[in-house]
Amino acid sequence: MKQLLNRIKDKIEIEFLKQRDDLYFINVEEKHIIFLLSYLKEQEEFTHLSFLQAVDYNEYNMFQLTYMLYNYETKVNLGIKVIIDREKSEMTSIHKLWPHAWQFQRELHELYGINFPGSPRVNESFVLEGWEEIPPMRRDFDTKKYSEKTFYQRPGRYTKNPKDYMKEKLYKNFVEPPKIRRKDDE
Amino acid sequence: MSKISESKYKNFKADREKFPKMENGKPVIDLDSHKFTKIWQGPQHPGVTGNMSMEITLNGDEIVDAKTHVGYLHRGFEKLLERRKYIQGFTIVCRICVPEPDTNEYCYSAAVEELSGIEIPEKAKWIRTLNLEMSRIASFLMWIGGQAGSLGMGIIGQWTVSMRDFWLDLFEEISGGRIYHMYIIPGGVRKDLPKGFKDRARNLVTKTRKLLSDVERTFFNNSIIKSRLKGLGIITPEMVDEYGIVGPNARGSGKEYDVRQNTPYLKYNELDLNMLTATGGDAYTRAELRYQEMHQSLDLITQILDKIPEDGDIQAKIPNVINWKIPAGQTYIKAESTRGEHGFYVVSDGSKFPRRVFNRGASYTHAISVLEKLAVNTSISDLAGLMVSLHTCPPEIER
Numbered sequence: 001m002k003q004l005l006n007r008i009k010d011k012i013e014i015e016f017l018k019q020r021d022d023l024y025f026i027n028v029e030e031k032h033i034i035f036l037l038s039y040l041k042e043q044e045e046f047t048h049l050s051f052l053q054a055v056d057y058n059e060y061n062m063f064q065l066t067y068m069l070y071n072y073e074t075k076v077n078l079g080i081k082v083i084i085d086r087e088k089s090e091m092t093s094i095h096k097l098w099p100h101a102w103q104f105q106r107e108l109h110e111l112y113g114i115n116f117p118g119s120p121r122v123n124e125s126f127v128l129e130g131w132e133e134i135p136p137m138r139r140d141f142d143t144k145k146y147s148e149k150t151f152y153q154r155p156g157r158y159t160k161n162p163k164d165y166m167k168e169k170l171y172k173n174f175v176e177p178p179k180i181r182r183k184d185d186e
Numbered sequence: 187m188s189k190i191s192e193s194k195y196k197n198f199k200a201d202r203e204k205f206p207k208m209e210n211g212k213p214v215i216d217l218d219s220h221k222f223t224k225i226w227q228g229p230q231h232p233g234v235t236g237n238m239s240m241e242i243t244l245n246g247d248e249i250v251d252a253k254t255h256v257g258y259l260h261r262g263f264e265k266l267l268e269r270r271k272y273i274q275g276f277t278i279v280c281r282i283c284v285p286e287p288d289t290n291e292y293c294y295s296a297a298v299e300e301l302s303g304i305e306i307p308e309k310a311k312w313i314r315t316l317n318l319e320m321s322r323i324a325s326f327l328m329w330i331g332g333q334a335g336s337l338g339m340g341i342i343g344q345w346t347v348s349m350r351d352f353w354l355d356l357f358e359e360i361s362g363g364r365i366y367h368m369y370i371i372p373g374g375v376r377k378d379l380p381k382g383f384k385d386r387a388r389n390l391v392t393k394t395r396k397l398l399s400d401v402e403r404t405f406f407n408n409s410i411i412k413s414r415l416k417g418l419g420i421i422t423p424e425m426v427d428e429y430g431i432v433g434p435n436a437r438g439s440g441k442e443y444d445v446r447q448n449t450p451y452l453k454y455n456e457l458d459l460n461m462l463t464a465t466g467g468d469a470y471t472r473a474e475l476r477y478q479e480m481h482q483s484l485d486l487i488t489q490i491l492d493k494i495p496e497d498g499d500i501q502a503k504i505p506n507v508i509n510w511k512i513p514a515g516q517t518y519i520k521a522e523s524t525r526g527e528h529g530f531y532v533v534s535d536g537s538k539f540p541r542r543v544f545n546r547g548a549s550y551t552h553a554i555s556v557l558e559k560l561a562v563n564t565s566i567s568d569l570a571g572l573m574v575s576l577h578t579c580p581p582e583i584e585r
Contacts, residue, residue: 019517020300022449047427048443050518055533055542066531068518072441075448077518100429100555127257127584137265
């Protein structure tokens, strides 16, 4: 694994982090990503793309994209992390390298608003239909505010004091027992 | 099989050069020409646990084009997890997959433990391994019922689902819950095994083996099942990498990829298990492979029951869970579910709440791009069988 990292370092600038024996993370610049991915796939046998996902760092105004690759021979997972601008939120598509990557890109387009120009079916809806708000997985999307605006509370939902309720509802028509007249009363 | 069916169906091949017209690798579909029918299959299916629909275009009874539509089950777990504390998360993650919740629990707990640097006790590791294998056999029993049911053989489903109930009884004994166990928590497991549990589990293994031999006689030696499953939905070895296929679907095409052996977690490196692979890659091969894996799971359960230590802690010491801050970092934990590689990618930013939790389910690629590709040029009556043979689980897709 060290040799591999050195081979990559000869070609481009990277930072790497060892998480476990079988899991490494690499930080790479946006412009090198296609080169690095195709190099890893074609030359270094990282042929399995586990996933492509995004992490939103809204306070730093950036997205982190993670490409998780796997090598069947060395049995190592390699996560490649790229930082992209949150305002622009655009990334090169990798559907030519892995045909199934279009699904992840479609999901990211819908849930994070990251655009992948040229990716097939990227504008189709995935889990949301007719969505007009900002992409919901962004961290500045307020779920509570949205649900208050969109849905309403069912009418008739308020709490009652059980004691008053019993008196009011159940014993409303309660009739006082008639007084028995006695001789002494008169 | 008789000669008629072979000559009529097996050797029949439509001339695809004449019809339909292809443009950029896709058929040109003009619905006004009355040569095509567009129908929706779903969102309810026999055998598929969850709701997912296929928009299919038919020419006669042959599928020309297929598209998967999801969104009927979206519950936003990943968004919910961002607003929950770490300990609150583990009651949510198990709900991602109904037939096999324990893999989610394990992956989430292991990710939290790795990020916070907690080592769990030996006995907890053994019990977790047992729990994962039990959930695998329960899920497989449900699957084979679905596979037979989707081809019109309902009796297998009745047998195996009733047997699955006995496994759920065992889960109820150890965790109190039948479907959602919430048993594997960060730091270990919730409870020790009850008294007499091992004997009851061994009895159930024997019972299940007996049932499986019945299933083999009725299902795998059935000529109708054979003729319908053989040659259906062939996954070629080249497709495995292109489409990210994992689990029995990949192993059925000869790819040696089993997370339990490639990167052993928990106690799998101390157990005796072989990589089961097959060549052929059609639905029948996958069914046979899964049948062997059921036996493998039962084998592993027996081995684990023999090896579980009697004494020992089941829970490591963890900090106060209400104010549990996890150091910044990220990790990816994967485990082998019945459908293949199942993983959790957890990113922590040093606060009480996770920055991002992503669940990678095997069905994410199987049910969308693979199914859309395999469904083309099959008969509509085989679509349900094909869907189950990929072991589709829609809740994993939308999370």
